[in-house]
Amino acid sequence: MSSVDLEAKIPNNVGLRDNKRLMMALEKWQPKFLDWWTTVGPVDFNQHNIYLRTAVGVGQGGWAHFDYVKMPDYRWGIFLAEGPADRKIHFGDSIGDKVWNEVPGEFRNRLRRLIVTQGDTEPASVEQQRLLGHCCPSLYDLRSLFQVNVEEGRHLWAMVYLLQTYFGADGRDEAEAMLERHSGDQDNPRILQAFNYPVTNWLDFFCFTAFMDRDGKYQLASLAESSFDPLARTTQFMLAEEAYHLQTGENGVGRIIKRTGELMAQGTDPRTVGALPLDIIQRYVHFWFTGSMDLFGGEDSTNAAESFASGLKGRYRESDGIYKDPKALNANYSLEVPTEDGKIERRDIPLRRAMNAVLLDAYIADCKRIVERWNRELEKLGVSERIALPNHKFHRYQGVYSGFKFNPAGELIDEATWTHNHTKWLPTQQDRDYVNSCMVKVTTPGKFANYIAPPQQGVNDKPIEFEYVKFH
Amino acid sequence: MTNRLCYVCEGGDCTEKGSGDVFDRLRDLIKTFDPNQERIKIRRYPCFGACDQGINVTLYPDKVFYSQVTVEDLPAIAKHIQGEGPKVDALCGKVPPDVEQIIWDMLDSPY
Numbered sequence: 261m262s263s264v265d266l267e268a269k270i271p272n273n274v275g276l277r278d279n280k281r282l283m284m285a286l287e288k289w290q291p292k293f294l295d296w297w298t299t300v301g302p303v304d305f306n307q308h309n310i311y312l313r314t315a316v317g318v319g320q321g322g323w324a325h326f327d328y329v330k331m332p333d334y335r336w337g338i339f340l341a342e343g344p345a346d347r348k349i350h351f352g353d354s355i356g357d358k359v360w361n362e363v364p365g366e367f368r369n370r371l372r373r374l375i376v377t378q379g380d381t382e383p384a385s386v387e388q389q390r391l392l393g394h395c396c397p398s399l400y401d402l403r404s405l406f407q408v409n410v411e412e413g414r415h416l417w418a419m420v421y422l423l424q425t426y427f428g429a430d431g432r433d434e435a436e437a438m439l440e441r442h443s444g445d446q447d448n449p450r451i452l453q454a455f456n457y458p459v460t461n462w463l464d465f466f467c468f469t470a471f472m473d474r475d476g477k478y479q480l481a482s483l484a485e486s487s488f489d490p491l492a493r494t495t496q497f498m499l500a501e502e503a504y505h506l507q508t509g510e511n512g513v514g515r516i517i518k519r520t521g522e523l524m525a526q527g528t529d530p531r532t533v534g535a536l537p538l539d540i541i542q543r544y545v546h547f548w549f550t551g552s553m554d555l556f557g558g559e560d561s562t563n564a565a566e567s568f569a570s571g572l573k574g575r576y577r578e579s580d581g582i583y584k585d586p587k588a589l590n591a592n593y594s595l596e597v598p599t600e601d602g603k604i605e606r607r608d609i610p611l612r613r614a615m616n617a618v619l620l621d622a623y624i625a626d627c628k629r630i631v632e633r634w635n636r637e638l639e640k641l642g643v644s645e646r647i648a649l650p651n652h653k654f655h656r657y658q659g660v661y662s663g664f665k666f667n668p669a670g671e672l673i674d675e676a677t678w679t680h681n682h683t684k685w686l687p688t689q690q691d692r693d694y695v696n697s698c699m700v701k702v703t704t705p706g707k708f709a710n711y712i713a714p715p716q717q718g719v720n721d722k723p724i725e726f727e728y729v730k731f732h
Numbered sequence: 733m734t735n736r737l738c739y740v741c742e743g744g745d746c747t748e749k750g751s752g753d754v755f756d757r758l759r760d761l762i763k764t765f766d767p768n769q770e771r772i773k774i775r776r777y778p779c780f781g782a783c784d785q786g787i788n789v790t791l792y793p794d795k796v797f798y799s800q801v802t803v804e805d806l807p808a809i810a811k812h813i814q815g816e817g818p819k820v821d822a823l824c825g826k827v828p829p830d831v832e833q834i835i836w837d838m839l840d841s842p843y
Binding site for chain 2: 575
C-alpha cells in the first residue's frame with residue numbers, strides 16, 4: 261500500500277505519481293467531473309463555505325479533517341483501505357487462493373458491470389438531491405446534505421479509479437458515461453430506476469438516506485468481501501463514509517417522528533403547525549423501504565450464484581465468519597413464492613442462487629432495528645401510535661413478488677382491493693403537496709423548522725448552533 | 733481462525749461518546765493475549781440501535797451485550813474475553829431485551 265499523497269492534484273494512497281498514464285487519464289477526467297458537479301450538482305451553494313469532513317487517510321487514529329470549504333474546492337481523493345498483503349479468498353469455489361490484484365479475464369465483464377452499476381448510483385443521488393438546499397430545515401441539516409453529496413462524489417471517484425485502472429479503454433468509456441447519464445433523463449437515465457426519482461423534500465431525503473443508502477451499505481459490504489482486492493479495499497473505505505449517510509437518514513426520520521410525537525403528546529394536531537403526521541411518514545416509509553428492497557435484485561438468481569461462486573461478491577460480513585459454510589454448498593434457502601392459483605408456497609432453492617435474498621434478509625433486519633428505535637422515541641413521549649415496516653412482499657417491482665399485489669401485512673390481494681386501498685399505503689399527490697408545503701427554509705444557526713426536532717449533538721464536537729454554512 | 737467476535741458500535745452516538753478510542757484500546761488489550769486473533773476477532777459495527785445506552789460492545793456468539801462502556805471498563809472486559817475473569821455484570825442488562833434480541837437476530841445466520 262502506498263502512503264497517502266495529499267499534495268497531488270488528486271489526493272490518493274494508490275501511488276498515482278508512479279503511474280503517469282493513469283494519472284493523466286484521471287486528470288483528464290477531473291475537469292469533466294467538476295463541470296458535472298457545477299452543472300447538475302447542488303444548485304446555488306457552490307460559493308458558500310461549508311463545514312465539511314474531508315477524507316485524508318485510511319489508518320487508525322483519524323482519517324478525516326473538518327474545515328470550511330467551498331464545495332467545488334473539495335479534495336475528492338482516491339483511497340483504499342489498508343489490509344494484509346497476503347489476503348486469501350475466503351468464500352466461494354476458490355477459497356484459500358490468493359486474492360487477485362488484476363481482473364481475471366473470465367470475470368472481466370461481470371466485474372465491470374458490478375462496478376458500473378454501483379458507480380452509477382453515486383452521482384445519481386447527488387443529482388436527485390440537487391434542489392434540496394433551498395428548503396433546508398436548518399444549517400445543521402444543510403451541511404449534512406452537502407456532506408453526503410460530496411462523499412457520494414468521492415465514491416464516484418473511487419469507482420472511476422477502478423474502471424480507469426483495470427478495464428482499459430472500456431473502463432475509460434464507462435467513466436465518461438457516468439457523467440453523461442442523468443437522474444430522470446428520459447433519453448439517458450441512471451441505470452437503476454430508483455435513482456431516477458426526484459428527491460424534492462427533506463422527508464424524501466431522510467428516507468432516501470435511511471433506506472436507499474442502507475441498501476448501498478449492504479451492496480458495498482458484499483463487494484468489500486470481494487476476491488478482487490482493489491475493489492474490496494476501495495469499498496471498505498467507502499463504507500466508513502457511508503456510515504454517516506445512514507446515520508443522517510436514520511436520525512433525520514427519527515427527529516421528524518420525535519417532533520410529531522412531541523406535538524401529539526401536547527394534544528396538537530401536527531397539520532395545524534406545519535409538522536408531519538405519522539400516517540404520512542408511514543406512507544413514505546412504505547415507499548422508500550420497498551423501493552430499496554427492489555435494488556437487491558431477484559431473490560432466486562443464477563447471476564448472484566455465479567458472483568458468489570467466483571468470489572466477486574460475498575455475503576454481509578462474510579469475513580467475520582458468521583456463516584456456517586463459506587462455500588454455501590449443500591444448503592437450501594426457503595423462499596415464499598406466489599403461485600398462479602393465488603396461493604403462497606414455500607420453495608427450497610440452492611443457497612447460492614439465493615444470495616440476493618440472504619443479503620436482503622440482513623438489510624431487512626437492520627431496517628427493523630431502526631424502526632424499533634424510532635418507535636422507542638414515541639413510546640418515551642407517551643404516544644401510542646407506531647411506525648411499522650411493511651412485509652417484504654408489499655409493493656415490489658423486482659423479484660418473485662413483482663406482478664402480484666400484496667397488502668403491507670404481506671397478504672396476497674386482488675387488483676380491486678389494491679386499487680381501493682393503495683392510497684392508504686403509499687404517498688399520494690396530496691401527501692406530497694402537504695409535505696412540500698412544510699418545507700420552509702431555516703438558516704438561522706441553532707434554529708430548526710417546526711417539523712423536525714434538533715439533533716442530540718452537533719458535528720465534530722461543535723455545538724448545534726454552530727454556523728455550519730457561511731453565506732457571506 | 734475463530735468465529736468468536738467482539739463488536740464495538742461505531743454508530744453516530746457511540747462515536748460521539750468515544751467508541752473509536754474504546755475500539756483501539758480494547759483491540760490493544762486483546763492483542764496482549766491473542767496477537768493473531770485466534771481466540772476472538774474484534775470488529776467495528778455500524779450501529780446497534782441502543783444509542784441511549786452507548787458505548788455498546790457485544791460478544792458473539794456469547795450473546796453478551798455490554799453498555800455504557802468506558803475506557804476504565806476495558807481491562808475487565810478484556811479479562812472476561814480472555815477467560816480469566818467473570819462477565820462484567822454491571823455493564824449488562826441496561827438495554828431492553830427486545831433491542832438485544834434484534835441484534836442477535838441480525839447476527840444469527842441460519843446459513
